[in-house]
Amino acid sequence: MTVKTAQKITLWEFFQQLGKTFMLPVALLSFCGIMLGIGSSLSSRDVITLLPWLGHPLLQAVFIWMSKIGAFAFTFLPVMFCIAIPLGLAREDKGVAAFSGFVGYAVMNLAVNFWLTAKGILPTSDAALLKAHNVQNVLGIPSIDTGILGAVIAGVIIWRLHERFHTLRLPDALAFFGGTRSVPIVTSLVMGMIGLVIPLVWPWFALGISGLGYIIDRAGEFGPMIFGTGERLLLPFGLQHILVALIRFTEAGGTMDVCGQTVSGALTIFQAQLGCAETHGFAESATRFLSQGKMPAFLGGLPGAALAMYHCARPENRHKIKGLIISGVIACVVGGTTEPLEFLFLFVAPALYVLHALLTGLGFTVMAVLGVTIGNTDGNIIDFIVFGILHGMATKWYLVPVVAAVWFVTYYALFRFAITRFNLKTPGRDIDTTSEETSATTSAQGQSGYNVPALLNALGGAENIDSLDNCITRLRLVVKDMSRVDEAALKANRAIGVIKVNQHNLQVVIGTQVQSVKDEMVQLMRAPQAVAQTEAG
Template identity: 65%
Template sequence: MAVSKSSVNSKPKVTFWEFFQSLGKTFMLPVALLSFCGIMLGIGSSLSSDNVIAELPWLGTPWIKSIFLWMTAIGDFAFGYLPVMFAIAIPLGLARDNKGVAAFSGFVGFVILNIAISFYLKQAGLLEIQDELLLKKQNIKFILGIQTIDTGILGSIMVGVIVYFLHEKFQKTKLPDAFSFFGGVRFVPIITLLTMSLIGLIIPFIWPFFAAGINGLGNLIQGAGIFAPLLFGAGERFLLPFGLHHILVTLIRLTEAGGTLEVCQNEVSGALLIFRAELNCPTVTDFSVSATRFLSQGKMPTFLGGLPGAALAMYHCAKPENRSKIKGLLISGVIACMVGGTTEPIEFLFLFVAPFLYAIHAILTGLGFMVMGLLDVTIGNTDGNLIDFVVLGVLQGTKTNWYLVPIVAGIWFVVYYGIFRFAITRFNIPTPGREKDDNMESESTTFTSNTNIGSSGYNSEGILAALGGKDNIVSLDNCITRLRLSVHDISLVDEKALKNFRALGVVKLNDHNLQVVIGTQVQSVKDELDALIK
């Protein structure tokens, strides 16, 4: 079926819901770096600490200790420059065209905002104050060498979103011939500079209200007491299928909503930033449970025990003749979950066929967060995988109570296995290997060939055809495991064909937007699709 010219030339409007999905996806670029830097910081700080050196004196050898101190310094980078990275990553991720210009404008916007704020503070005489306590109360700090109001992650998100809208509106601006040099994409950083310089003069008046709102959210969450981690963990899983979980995670881990604590005479906000500050503070002997209860430790019962148990249940419930066919799929999903902290390859095997099982899974994940907090386990970072367990749990010593994790994970393994095996057999849920016709092909024979396998291990030509061809694609992007697409005509998308080409699931959001769940090789598939489209 051909796509009409009029439909090709018109871009589907982005809804409010879709915008927030895309916004959450942009957080993953700085957060992925943050996670890796957290691992480096954990290794470096633990193996260069005096307590560890006292037990293992050879670690005190100058050149060996220097290596770990170097790792600590490098690992601290992402935490120190996190706001500017968000300001760059958001317009970079949201922009459909000229992404480099959008990213450059994000940096310009962030710096200009703080320069304008600093200008106002200087004119108001606030920078002449020598009282450290008063400056702290006004939240005045040095950012990129500029003495300004620290608006944190929320401020950088605001910059990124504003720059994105400016980029979309002005990247094709045509100016009179005398000024044509400044037109087109060159106009984007110019209009960004002018806009953010004006907003920077307003921020000192309105920011206290934003800060009060975030603090109110934090007080609401903290007011839930021991149930706060349960609400957070379950909420994250419930939001994951819609791609909105990154927003909740960012608020709790990187803003005042996740709590505020004084560490090494510095006031730090956000659960992850508090843990990082304590990890890097030589006077801290024990990590704060109030912060770590929202971090890696809460995921570990489900990631290291529960989901592997669910995978084993799905294997045992498959038809005997199909078990060899699905073994590789399940094993790769378990490895991605336990080692990489990526759960979608397993979750999407039962999300679409048994949503009630996914609801149980979300609640059990939240219970895992709560139990780890009640047991005073204090393992930080973001991924909840074996790497976090070893580096930020075992290597930090018994003060983290890491030895409780395998016990709870073992219990979760048994619980998940029992629930999933009972539910699958009792309600005849068509999990992998139990379908009525595992070899069922798409009604469209155009897509049934699986011979053109690319370096990604997927037939990207077939996937593109199943999406309605390149003329049907408006925009294409990806997150950790999913292709995110806007199309002209969603009726051209062949869901059966996509599943024949090993897609784990298809989420149709509306008449123009969908997500195709691929798995951990999604970036390679997206790159191959980009090449085919171009």
């Protein structure tokens, strides 16, 4: 639910909102990656040689089908971003914004194709000429491949056009083309003109991204550490998605020829190699930025930190926090979602979180030095099995449990020392807080398992909320009066953390059930409006 507000957003807030829009295509990427990973692994010659019964035609048909379905997201990734960005950023008429995103992206590439044709570059079958101008098929249109960066820029422009024109009022004779109908029309005209400019300016964008990639490459084995540490440090501010997208989908994450096509970005390279029958093994230069780097911290380190927090809790409180700790570990190890654990210590010990970020980055470097080649995005046990074990010994998956065990011991020792030495108030060490949490969460729980009415009251009530949305683990809100937000009450009702970005923007860390919490809260906020409308009628 969103309510239109006249408040202007800062650049910082804009990048937070932009990062949130990446979650829709990224969630699909994770699913498609698993489908592609399982399908390609179990249909490979090496696996069939090892397990001949998998060569049955019916099973192979299923595995090839999985590979085809899984490849979808990576084939149409840019257009998905261009649709998701205006969809996520628009306050009203989101469907129109998404439709305009597709229209704008297609028209932009048609205009680029027109320019290339007018200049005599197209049509041609000269591979060298096509490569020199970075021409590839985009939605079946021979065009300059601007990748994810081009799609993001186009998506932001289309969102601004939507915000400006979706309420456009025209004279009666032209009224049919006004309002929301004007958005795709205006988008077609504007993106058509932008498409004519792209061939002139895009080489400079590509040069800048390539320069960033060069800097990261020159950092050698410390490049992955810079990336891994930076991602963790940006996570509390909700800005990590910008850095991640830059490395995964642009030249900053590397460029490589795979099956006759030039692909850019660490994840894009990995998925291209995964779907290419001619490729054997995966490029270390790409996987060093992917799942394998997270595995020491996600499969070993954070569970070690969780055990340390449990052991450091008061004995009488351990049973009260056991569910919180266990659910956080499961979310981390199985789902690759770390915030439920990280926010247990982020606010009480920021220095400990910085150490965690450095150790996470170090895990990226250690995996790269050891030559492990496990790709995908989440760093969880599913990625370990599907993209590590199923692809054989060449991925060096057997090194992951060894390094994860070292990280487990290291985290456990560091966290236990810090918590006891500095008396950090991690869960279970404050008697009053834990008793309040227990009493507050035993009543009025909805389908989400949370006392959503109490959470809404702690936010100052429905009338105090201008905008309500969510990402993977957080409620993201714009509130009228921040002083009405009761942080203690939010935490007493199982909120993991509360981040006050500024005097109006607020983030409440819930965990993996945040979508259900948000949906229940929206229903509560709409109920009084429905009653008021009924009475007015």
